Structures are given as C-alpha cells and as structure tokens.
Amino acid sequence: xxxITQSPxxxxxxxxxxxxxxxxxxxxxNNMFWYRQDLGHGLxxxxxxxxxxxxxxxEVSDGYSVSRSNTEDLxxxxxxxxxxxxxxxxxxxxxxxxxxxxxxxGPGTRLTVL
Amino acid sequence: KQEVTQIPAALSVPEGENLVLNCSFTxxxxxxxxxxxxxxxxxxxSLLLIQSSQREQTSGRLNASLDKSSGRSTLYIxxxxxxxxxxxxxxxxxxxxxxxxxxxxKLTVNP
Numbered sequence: 662x663x664x665i666t667q668s669p670x671x672x673x674x675x676x677x678x679x680x681x682x683x684x685x686x687x688x689x690x691n692n693m694f695w696y697r698q699d700l701g702h703g704l705x706x707x708x709x710x711x712x713x714x715x716x717x718x719x720e721v722s723d724g725y726s727v728s729r730s731n732t733e734d735l736x737x738x739x740x741x742x743x744x745x746x747x748x749x750x751x752x753x754x755x756x757x758x759x760x761x762x763x764x765x766x767g768p769g770t771r772l773t774v775l
Numbered sequence: 776k777q778e779v780t781q782i783p784a785a786l787s788v789p790e791g792e793n794l795v796l797n798c799s800f801t802x803x804x805x806x807x808x809x810x811x812x813x814x815x816x817x818x819x820x821s822l823l824l825i826q827s828s829q830r831e832q833t834s835g836r837l838n839a840s841l842d843k844s845s846g847r848s849t850l851y852i853x854x855x856x857x858x859x860x861x862x863x864x865x866x867x868x869x870x871x872x873x874x875x876x877x878x879x880x881k882l883t884v885n886p
Contacts, residue, residue, distance in 0.1 A: 692872045703878040704864070711872065719873070751818060755872060763809060764866075764874055766819040 663688040665767035667752050673773045680739040682770050684752030691757040693735040694764065695719075695727065697748040704751070710735055711757070742774045777802045777869050781877035788855055789885050796850040796880045798865035803843045809874065810839050810850050811864040819864065823850070855884045 665686040674680050686693065695707040706719030708727040716727050724746060726738045739746055750770045756762040778801045788794050798808070807826050811819040823832045823839040825848065831840040838851040852859055862881045866874040 694873070701878075704866075704876040706873055709873060753819075757872075762807075762868075762872070763821050763824050765821065766811075768818040 665752055665754055665765055667750075667767040667770050669770060670768065671771045671773075673775065674742050675775055676742060676744060678742050680742050680772065682737045682739075682750055682752075682772070684735050684737065684767060685733055686752075686754045686765075686767075687733065688754055688756075688765065689732060690754035690765075691732070692755045692762075693729070694753040694755075695725070695735065695737045696751045696753065697721065697746075698751060698769075699748050707737065707750075708735075739772075742772075744774050746772065747774045748772060777805075777867060777875045779865060779867055779875050779877040781863075781865060781880050783880060784878065785881040785883070787883040787885060790855060790857060792855050792884075793851070793853050794855055794882070796852070796863050796865075796882070798848040798850070798877055800846045800848075800867050800875075802869060803846050804869060805843065806868045806870075808839075808841055808848050809866050809868070810837075810848075811866065813862045813864060813879070815861075822863075852882075855882075857884050857886050860884050 668683045691712045694709045696704045705721045710729040752767040753764045755764045780799045809824045810822045825841040836853040841848045862879040864879045866876045
C-alpha cells in the first residue's frame with residue numbers, strides 16, 4: 662500500500678545544530694507539504710513543493726529550508742535549530758490539481774530543541 | 776486571507792449520542808473541504824472530502840455537509856462511541872494546492 666513515512670519519529674537536538682527531517686512518499690504525488698503543529702496555533706504550513714526542483718515558502722518558513730530532487734522525497738532542514746522550533750512536524754502529499762485531491766499525512770516527527 | 780474556525784474547541788458527550796461539529800471559513804471560493812481525525816500523538820487521518828460542487832459526503836456513521844455560500848461545514852457523527860474520541864480538524868483548499876486548517880474540536884465520548 663502507498664504511504665508516507667517520516668524519520669526520525671523523535672529527535673532531541675541542541676540549539677544551533679543543523680537538523681534534517683526526512684519525508685518519503687510512495688503515492689507518486691507531485692505535491693508535498695511540511696507543517697508544524699503547536700498548541701494554540703494548529704497546523705501551519707512551512708514549505709511546499711509542486712514537483713521536482715520546485716519549492717515554495719509557507720507562512721512560517723523562516724529558519725527552514727527544503728529541496729526536491731525526486732518525486733518521493735522532501736527533506737526539511739533546520740539550518741540552526743532554535744528552541745522556538747520545538748514542535749511536531751508533519752509531512753503531507755497530494756495529487757496535482759482538481760477538486761478531488763485529498764492530502765495524506767505522515768505520522769509526524771516530534772522535535773525537541775534544548 | 777482564508778481563515779477557518781472550529782467551534783466548540785472541546786466537546787464531551789455520553790456514548791450513543793448523535794453530535795455535530797462545526798467548521799466555518801471566511802472565503803467561499805474553495806475547491807474542497809476536508810475533515811480529518813487526529814488521535815493523541817498521531818498523524819492526521821482523512822475522514823471525508825467534499826468537493827466544492829457537492830453538498831455532502833457520507834462514510835459509515837459520518838456525514839459531512841458543505842454550504843459554500845454561508846461558509847460553513849458540519850460533521851455529523853451518529854451513535855457516538857468511545858472510540859470516536861479524538862480531535863477533529865477541518866481544512867479548506869482554496870486557489871492553490873495548500874490547505875488552511877482550523878484549530879480543531881477535541882471530542883470526548885464517555886462510556
């Protein structure tokens with residue numbers, strides 16, 4: 662069955678370190694998204710991609726970057742981790758365009774920045 | 776800018792009760808609306824998707840309706856069970872492929 666996987670599931674790091682969260686989907690979807698979920702804020706979009714070599718900033722992109730070298734993967738990098746980036750991160754994917762294109766979510770990565 | 780609101784933030788009901796969760800959005804120009812379920816510490820599971828041209832969708836005990844003109848959607852859960860306890864999120868897709876989420880309604884069904 663097609664799925665989205667995220668790794669690691671839990672990560673503890675220190676302020677200032679570079680961290681990369683992996684997202685891999687086997688749906689063959691063109692669209693991929695990264696969200697963060699925080700109490701009181703709900704889910705907020707960090708970055709998204711509509712296809713290989715395409716990346717776009719979401720509403721909370723500062724301090725994060727992504728690259729899309731193939732259809733299956735969209736890694737999220739925190740260049741210099743900050744305590745404010747402690748959060749749960751979700752990756753999602755969807756088909757291209759149309760009214761009927763559900764977004765499917767990965768299981769999440771819980772990141773703690775000390 | 777699209778904004779999505781879910782009221783109430785939390786709801787507690789006895790087992791067996793029928794219940795309605797509400798979702799409202801500010802811009803009626805949407806492509807679709809999606810309802811998700813999230814269990815504690817878990818990811819989001821898609822429950823129902825309603826296209827902009829549809830009025831409702833059903834899956835088992837769940838029925839979601841959409842009224843674009845008033846900017847509202849409801850998720851009806853029939854004969855609630857303790858296993859339905861979770862946070863329910865609605866999200867709308869507007870002009871781009873991005874979803875805008877509400878903050879969710881935390882549902883507790885008491886045995």
